[in-house]
Amino acid sequence: MTDMLTELQAIIRDRQQSPQPGSYTSKLFDAGINRIAQKVGEEATETIVAALGQGRDEQIAEISDLFYHTLVLMAQLGISLDDINAELRQRHQPK
Secondary structure, eight states: OOOHHHHHHHHHHHHHHSOOTTOHHHHHHHHOHHHHHHHHHHHHHHHHHHHHHSOHHHHHHHHHHHHHHHHHHHHHHTOOHHHHHHHHHHHTSOO
16 A cells, blocks of 8 residues: 555656646646745644644644645655655664
8 A cells, every 4th residue: 555645745746747737736836935835834833723722623634734735845845755754764763
């Protein structure tokens, strides 16, 4: 079974390389890094609000939005999930 984050990363990269008319992801890439980063910030704030006072379903929805927009930002920056996994693995190596 493919990890959904890996699958979503592939879809996002495809939209980046082959923009699709009407695609929200393609529109984000067209808008550029400033808009993408702004969306990550907005979603982070919405995640915090949900965590502090909303139910589980809304918390899951907002965290999912944050993950999605973060993946778009990562694609724009040329960063992959493998890069993040490697960084996290390095941080947890015995010293």
